[in-house]
Amino acid sequence: MNHVPHPSDSALHALAQQAGLQADWEDAAGCAMRVNDDVLRTVLGCLGLPASTAAQVADSHARLRAEADNVTVPALVTGIVGQPIQLVTAPRQRAALEGRPYRIEYEHGGATVESTVGADRDRATLQLAPVPTAGYHRLRIDTGAGSSIDATLAIAPPRCYAVADALHERKRTQDARLWGSSAQLYGLRAAAELAPLSAGLGSYANAGALARSLAQHGADALALSPVHAMFSAEPQRYSPYSPSSRLFLNATMIDPAALFGEHAVRQAIADNGLTDVYTRLEAATLIDWPASATARLTVLRALHRQMREQAAAGNENVKRLREDFRTFCAARGQSLLDHAHYEALDAHVRNRDPHTWHWKQWPAAYQSPSNPAVRAFAHDHAEGVDFHLFLQWAAARQLAAAQRGAEDAGMAIGLIADLAIGTDSAGSHVWSRQQEVLIGVTVGAPPDLFNTHGQNWGLTTFSPRAMRSHGFAAFIEMLRAVMSTPGGVRIDHVLGLMRLWVIPEGASALDGVYLRYPLQDLLRLIALESWRNRCIVIGEDLGTVPGGLRGQLADTGLLGMRILWFEREEAVPGQPFRPPQDWARTSVAMTSTHDLSTLAGWWVGNDLRWQGKLGLLPAGMDEAQAHVQRMADRHALVEAFAHHNHAAEQYGNPPPLHITTLRLALERAGAASAADADIALDATADDFATAATAFTAAAPVPLTVVPLEDLFGLTEQPNLPSTIETHPNWRRRLPGPASAQLDDPAVQARLAVLARQR
Structure with missing residues (x-):
């Protein structure tokens, strides 16, 4: 990455710049970096601009000049x-x-x-x-x-649809400061009477129930983990941020009972010999994705077959459902058909060869959605295609019901969807949009303070050149898909609207290069679609943030994210935690995220134990040093709590945070053995979670989001970056139904301070 070019490289670098590649850049520490020329050549080739030889560089230059000279007006x-x-x-x-x-x-x-x-x-x-x-x-x-x-x-419009606009539509005070929670949808548990029908997985119906329960406590939003379509034929792929398509929904999150009733589901479970399987999956603490997804889809397939038979037999209620289904399919058009064709083809090819994991390995005739062979296959496998159309109809119907339930319960925003940064290149979105995506590269992030080796997410996304030439059609289609139902959307790695770190397939995350995107156009399209769909927009603006980007996002009304752990005065000795009143007002305040430690986990050092066990501690630091640093950070944060209390007292208000027990715990932990220190910290984890929640909620921002893990005082985080098999990512379930957990006294205390601070 630090390769210094020879004079002969000037033509290559000029081509790279013209193509939107950033050969020179600054890392998270502000150090000047230069991309290796071999990386430039590989990525240029993936962009359709061969650059392996001097002659190819010259030809690609000429091609770009010709394209520029022939531009009349963009599409x-x-x-x-x-x-x-x-x-x-x-x-x-x-x-x-x-x-x-x-x-x-x-x-x-x-x-x-x-x-x-x-x-x-x-x-x-x-x-x-x-x-x-x-x-x-x-x-x-x-x-x-x-x-x-x-x-x-x-x-x-000049800016995105905002929290104040949502409040205005509901005839509420527009400067109200709202709060909400976030949840990993797959980890939600059903109420006791429905638990035996859940196969150990959460559902859209669970999300609706949780939203209604939170609304009763004063919440106005519930942010969900991504619900993009996954791979029905390969449930081993379950990371919600590595979807098959961002246009459609995760079929395994459908609640069959909410659609067909408890009796029909119990009968389908029994008829398919799954009673013991469902019992085992529901009793498990961690999700067994292959087993749970297969069990739920098996029942859904049986109910779909039953639905078709009953409609053919003249059942009026089922005929009405089928009519609604046909209307849905007509509205979604060719994109939905392509997705259903992909799903049916993927299952068909895998049945013949389980080692086939990518559509590029399919028979040549099936590798293009427009090939007549695909239509012939769909004709011959009509029921299988219809099943995948049915799954999308059922998922969309249930997600919409969850949003309606949230709004009816009084939420100003309701559900907030999560838009992943890209898609798996083996999925249906890339198969159906091959001319508009990047082929041969994956996206990720360069090394930073938290990921010293960089990140390779194994995903791809839209090509900026294709965006312009195709009139941004695929990008607009995606925005409409993700914004059509919820009241908000969070854009993962929003930095990608300006530039993305792209990595040649098979290379390490270190060997990437930034590719520029048409930020102004994308922000305008997001603002336009946010108003058309009445959807607030949040951007995950964490990591190596380009200078000026946050200002442009704020000007467009796109809310940033301010996370408690990162709100520190880096230019001040000791890096004290920043008081909440100084947090950026054009943002959403959050205690943590799915990729970071929970409040309780941070206080007791659970994240450090995981990092030490898996070799993920910062470079040059062992676990003992990490625990010393964490103790200093605990003191710094509790000191910030004390300053916050003092500021409140100066204005004649009572201290909002109870910190005496936290100070005593830190004193005992500092003077005790490691075992006794752990006891002191464990005993005060709930107190810390409550104080940190109140501290975060005091930020003068439009919305505060506290994850369920923090509301419930849990120590384990949903995902540990840089791990796959060594940490149970995306597999943790809540300890019980969320509605029951909300009645716990410690949780009630956090809900109360949220209400007071907001």
Whole structure:
């Protein structure tokens, strides 16, 4: 990565820059870095720009120049309501189009705009008059001789739909400070009477029940782990951040009983000989994904077959369901059909060869969704295709019911969906959108203070070049899919809207390069879709954040994330914790995330024990040193609690945080043996979780989110980055039904301080 180029590399670096690659960059510590030339050549090749030889570099340069010279008007142009619209075009096209008449037809009819194309001399671009209405409008520029240029104008509001807008729609005070929780959907437990029907997995129905319970305690939001479609034929792939498609939903999260009733599900379990399996899976502390997913899908397949038979027999209730199903399929169109075809094909090919794990290994005729052989397969396997269409209908129906339940219970926002940064290249999204995604590279993150070897997520995502040439169609489709139901969406690794660390397949995370994305266009499309779907937007802005990005996100109304553990004054000796009143107001305040230690786990050092056991401690630090540092951090955070109490007293308010027991515990732990220190800390973990929750909730931000793990005082975190088999990632279940857990006295105390602080 630190390779210093020779003068002969200048042409390669010029090509890389023109293609959007950032050969020179700064790491998390501010050190200047340069990407190895071999990495540049490989990634350029994956972008369709061969660069292995000097001749190829020259040819790729020429190709990019030709593409730039031939640009007239992009297929989709973004703009802001009430602001002049900039049209980037080639110089010769600019001269030809300046002064030409144009017409804009509004998306929803009504008025049209007619004018002539102007020029912005400062930016060397063409310019259109401001458009006062948000939407996807049709632009037609008259080029003479009966010809024209057509494009889409995506005109966005100045900012995203906000928490204040959601409050306004519900006729509530717009400056109210809301709070909510977050949950790993798969780990939720059903109520006792339905537990035997759950196969050891959470469901969309569980999410609805949890949202209603939280709303009764004053919550306005419930953020969920990603619910993207996974691989039905390979339940071993279960990380919610490595989906098959971000357009569709995880079928294993469907609750069969919520759709068909308890009796039908009990009968299907018995008929398929799964009674003992369901009992074993429900009794387990950790999820057995292959067994649980297979058991649930087996029951759903039986109920789907029964549904088809009953509809054919004339059952009126089932016929109405089938009519709703057909309406859903028609609305989702070809994308849904492609997904169902993929799922059926994947199962078919795996049955013949279990070692086939990627669609590139399928017979050639099946590798393209438009191949007639795929349609022939779908015809011959109609019931299998119908089953996967049915699963998506059932999942969408239940997720929508959960959101309605949250809103009916009084939540201003309701569910907050999680949009993963990419998809598995072997999945249905890539298979169906091969021309619009990056092939041959994976995405990740360069080394930083918390991941010294960098991260390779094994995912791919949209190509920025293809985004522009295809009018951002795939990106818009994805936004609509994830925003259509919930009241909010969290964008994982939102830094990827500006640049992504891309890594050649098979290489280490160290051997990557940043690829630039059209940030301004993407932010405008997000703002437009957020308003159309009445959906607030949160961005995970953690890691190596480019300078100025957070300001641009804030200007667009996209909320950042401020995590308790990271809110420290890095420029001050000892790095004290920052008081909540100084946290960025254009953000969501959070105690922790799924990738970080829980509050109780941090206090007792559970995360350090895991890291020490697995060799994941920071470079140059052993476990004893890590525990010494953690003790210093505990003192620093409790001291921040004390300052917060003092500030409250100065304003005539009682101290909001109870910290006497925490101080005593730290004194005892500092003077005791390791075993006695653990006892002192364990005994006060609940007190710490309550104080830290109140401290975080005091931040003057629109929304505070406290994960269920922190509300319930749990010590284990859902995911430990840089591990796969050595830590039970994405497998932990809650100790009991969430509604019952909320009645625990310690949990009630945290709920009470949340209500007071917000």
